[in-house]
Amino acid sequence: MSPGLSVNRREFLKTGATGGAALVIGFYLSDVRLADQARDQEKKPPNPFDAWVHIGKDNRVTLILGKSEMGQGVYTALPMILAEELSLDWRKVKVEQAPTNPAIYDHGTGGSGSVAGSWLPLRRAGSAAREMLITAAAQRWNVVRDTCKAQNGGVLHGARKDFLTYGELVEDASKLPIPDFNTVPLKNSDDFAIVGKDTPRLDARAKSSGAAKFGIDSRVPGMLYAVIARCPVFGGKVAKFDATKAKAVPDVREVVQIESVGPGAFTAGGVAVLADNSWAATRGRAALEITWDEGPNANESSDSLRHDCVENASKPGKVVRNDGDADAALASSSKKIEAVYEFPFAPHATMEPMNCTVHIRPDGAEAWVPTQGPQWAQSVIAGVSKLPPEKVVVHTTLMGGGFGRRYQADFVMEAAQVAKAVGKPVMVLWTREDDMQHDFYRPASYHRMWGALDAQGNLAAWKHFQSSTSIAAMWRQNGTEQAENGEFGTAAFIPYKSANYRVEYTLAKSGVPRAWWRSVEHSTSGFVVESFVDELAAAAGVDPLEFRLRLMGDDRKIEDFTNPKEGKPLDTARLKGVLKLAAEKAGWSKPLPKGLGRGIAGYFSFDSYTAVVAEANIMDGKVRVHRLVYAVDCGRPVNPDGVRAQVESAAIYGLSAALHDAITIKGGRVEQSNFGDYEMPRMAETPKTEVHVIMSKEEPTGIGEPGLPVVAPAVCNAIFAATGKRIRRLPVRQEDLA
Amino acid sequence: MAITFTLNGKSQTLPSDVSPEMPLLWVLRDVLNLTGTKFGCGMAFCGACTVHLNGDAIRSCMTPVSSVAGKRVTTIEGLSPDASHPVQRAWIEEDVPQCGYCQSGQIMSATAMLAKKSNPTDADIDEAMSGNICRCGTYQRIRKAIHRAAAMSAAAKKPAA
CATH class of the missing domain: 3.30.365.10 (Aldehyde oxidase/xanthine dehydrogenase, molybdopterin binding domain)
Incomplete structure (x- = not known):
């Protein structure tokens, strides 16, 4: 047997997560595993009230989701873990997508690893917050800490039957020292009241009313919709093209060529047609006259x-x-x-075809991406825009299916290239045919x-x-x-x-x-x-x-x-x-x-x-x-x-x-x-x-x-x-x- | 001439520069910003774009907007103001959605069928829902939810004792 054989997806996600701008061109997985930034939180944990648990003075609780929801239910299962350790009233919990910040969140979503990989970190984060709330209550009451316990969204002082809600405690609690995540006491699993129970999805209502926003639903003032003509042969390129007829299609605004990008993105390159609406863009694409250089793979079958x-x-x-x-x-x-x-x-044939919306300005960029790897999307856009990653705000949207397809950053790379070329907000939209033929x-x-x-x-x-x-x-x-x-x-x-x-x-x-x-x-x-x-x-x-x-x-x-x-x-x-x-x-x-x-x-x-x-x-x-x-x-x-x-x-x-x-x-x-x-x-x-x-x-x-x-x-x-x-x-x- | 139709109960006149050939799907999504109706295939294979035209389930991706002039169009947003339609309630109670992308179309197909067949058999469901693809494979729960919605509607219609 040869040990150490495989690089699995989880490892890929971690290395991909931290590859930074090196991803943009010439990125390969190396045998050297890069530092896992998200794991550094164990050395210096972030304040859980900033990172994972937002409690309002009105007792509204918002739990922050670092992973991406593609149908697999992390939007429900991961908050359940936090809510369990915090002894929250589950009915009052809301969830929000985390901002893209690989220093805090282990964003990469895949390898069937979200619950398995988040189980301990989220239990620790929830427990740290709970312990801080208990300490705040004990100090308020001036009682021994051990006589207080967390229960139903607040802290109870057993002897006096006093109760303070988390909303009343959060301001004090968030200023307390943050417990060591490695030693913070976790709840006894025999006491679990949320974990292990059949729990309806928190996103079922939004997904039954048309209100749920997927990547393709992103709307930015002044945005253009782009579709790209790619060489149908893998590895082929544009030899020459004539956009005259495409530009004559009503509502078509611009036509730009983008280069193919190799390892790290694996895009085909091609010719992008931008229009005021998706339909005009597809009609414009159909009117392009392109001669392809089919490249080295044209005989494969x-x-x-x-x-x-x-x-x-x-x-x-x-x-x-x-x-x-x-x-x-x-x-x-x-x-x-x-x-x-x-x-x-x-x-993969996800029901939502690939898409990505990017706006690159001179001073910063913003993107709306249905992605399993937001940190990778951020580094790709940073690379194309030449902006530092912290100036690139990536909003992870709901995904109409992922199944591994949305690990890739090819569609992000394309959107960044087109957005950079035109200086306007752009959605690159793939048709079903694009999706089936360029997976x-x-x-x-x-x-x-x-x-x-x-x-x-x-x-x-x-x-x-x-x-x-x-x-x-x-x-x-x-x-x-x-x-x-x-x-x-x-x-x-x-x-x-x-x-x-x-x-x-x-x-x-x-x-x-x-x-x-x-x-x-x-x-x-x-x-x-x-x-x-x-x-x-x-x-x-x-x-x-x-x-x-x-x-x-x-x-x-x-x-x-x-x-x-x-x-x-x-x-x-x-x-x-x-x-x-x-x-x-x-x-x-x-x-x-x-x-x-x-x-x-x-x-x-x-x-x-x-x-x-x-x-x-x-x-x-x-x-x-x-x-x-x-x-x-x-x-x-x-x-x-x-x-x-x-x-x-x-x-x-x-x-x-x-x-x-x-x-x-x-x-x-x-x-x-x-x-x-x-x-x-x-x-x-x-x-x-x-x-x-x-x-x-x-x-x-x-x-x-x-x-x-x-x-x-x-x-x-x-x-x-x-x-x-x-x-x-x-x-x-x-x-x-x- | 500008196209006028009834959209979710209200009269809607399109800007005059909207091409009459533009499929209803893109008018809804890109012109009117009603994004609950989804783009899946553009060829009427998958049903993600299903809406009601005068009460019938149609694929909006292959329907030129000129053909809806003077007619009634209902989208997922118009089914109820608060996800309270029996089919929507059943969808939530059976925990149907996973990624959720196809579900607007599934719900519009299901509601159109139930309006005609209040107590559908499994075979009725197979037929009426055959045009809707769910890549997450939620079909078993969709079937249960349709039966549940039918039962809810039947119970609501029963005169109080």
Whole structure:
């Protein structure tokens, strides 16, 4: 094994958070981890009444949200943590988005890490504020501090039954010394009154009335709307253009060319058409006459990529893991199977297309950005405007979906470039076609698997070769060397015991931009591992659930050697726990109506454990999923109904890439353009979904993504159970069902 | 000639320089600053831009504004002044929204259906909501909320005993 292999997204977000203007041009993730400014707060904590808890004299409480809300519910779950430690009346709590200030807030939102990563810092911040309020009350009453306690938005002096509201105390409290965040006493979890309770979303009302403001709803006096013509071929550029006809379109005001920006932004460059409204801008763009220089990738296609992968798989790859001697064990085994799994590029397709509004003035800049990384947006705008970052005010707006797409700063870079060029407030708006064709896609990958069983039906060998269009190869300066980083995830430390275990990798070169898609490598790794173990179960003639439990063996903890700094070990007892619970709730051993199949999958990702039982069949030549029964263990669930919502969501997201369309490449460009040729799951296809949440007392772990990796293998295993057809490439093709 | 229509119960005359070809979506969002109606695809595939035209759910992204002259347009902002429409209440009570971007369109499709079918079956819901995509996959909760809204409206109509 080679330890220290992976740079995960959380690490990326932290390095990205502090890269400053270096991000703008020539930024690569380096192996040196930059100082994590947000963590410095542990040395010198900010005043919690400035940073996280605003209490008015009228007792109105506003909690400040440093993370970004993209649907995953941090706007509710994170304030719950603060409110818990402060013993607030939850009904009176309001939430406000934090200003962009990486010195105080750990803004980067992703990697299913918001609740997990904020759990302790927010408990500490809330506790510090509470302790300061208690001290202020004790001083006011001139009583021993220990006789006072926080309760329901105020401080109670037990002996005298006196009560002072926080509003009456906040002025004094905020002037007191700030407790050390590392030693401040935290509430006993047995006393939790908010955390662990189903809590309705605080943003549900605004999102049901049209009042919620997304990035695309930003309106600034005098603003222009811009759309950009980008070369449809990745890596291509403008050779020449004529804007005469575009400028003749009514309401079109300006046409400007912007340069492509490489690593750190990865923009295509192009020609921006600015108008008084979005529609005129799109019409103006259609009237542009552009000759493209298609660049070096014009011959790439999905077929050529697959050809490269097949060729790569015929040769040994770079060894990622090598326990025992898998090849020898395979050679000597009498029961072995081999299979190939394939995945295409996948788009994020957030419902709100990319957009960003920027106003650059000589003395400062202001921006309204639907972003998972506001600190990155700030540094990009600072770089383009040549202003210091503190002069760049970035308002993080609500996001109409993120799923990893809105980590990127490409759309921010474009808006900053156009705003700089015209000196007016500008919204750069992407159309759906722009969004579908200029995404940063989930990598396409090709997996060859070999497995062998011994005479007792135990796993004698597990061998996994992967060739993919690595994310790390794009984002790291030495990417070609470390292309396997992040491409395996749990597939490199499966819970199924095998003395002979080999993992190999070869990079497949591509000009198509790649990045983090919901659940990242786990979306493919989960499918490969949980399908192939199902194939082995069938070869062994053992029930798929029984087989998995048996292969895991005795309870143990398996280190995540791909993420040694932050990854928690895989606890097989917890994985078995969710598998058994899902099976029990689904009635695993009960017979199903004829023609219907049942499949199971269990997986570890983002330090959480998920299992699902799917019931599916084939109707009119298509896979039809009728029921999904999930069990999830994500440590202590802060908002259990929020956990259920995230798992319901991840199931549909996973099914979209498993059952519908692929992003395919021809002539160096994406062939799909809109929801007409890239179909989404709709109401009628939605299976009945149950989510059973384990009420664990372990530290909270991720839940925005872990529901995804298990859904496609469970469904395809159900199709195998129903029909005997093994599905090994996604999305499911009709010919694979025939 | 300037275009006039009824918008959320009030007469609305557009500035004369607004092109009659401009889709209603962009008139609402960029000319009138009513941003509750969303842009999703521009091709009537996703339903994010759904509004009511004389009570019917339509996709405003493919509707030239000239075609609404003299007609009644209702947007999410006009459904109720305070999110009190039964469908909106049901949406809040079932905790439907996640990112929330598609929900204006979902709610407008649901309200138009319920106005015609006060007690829809699951099959009715599948059909009426088939034009609305939710990338967060809130479909199961949307279905529950529609049933809840139908039940709320039915209870409200019952004469007091």
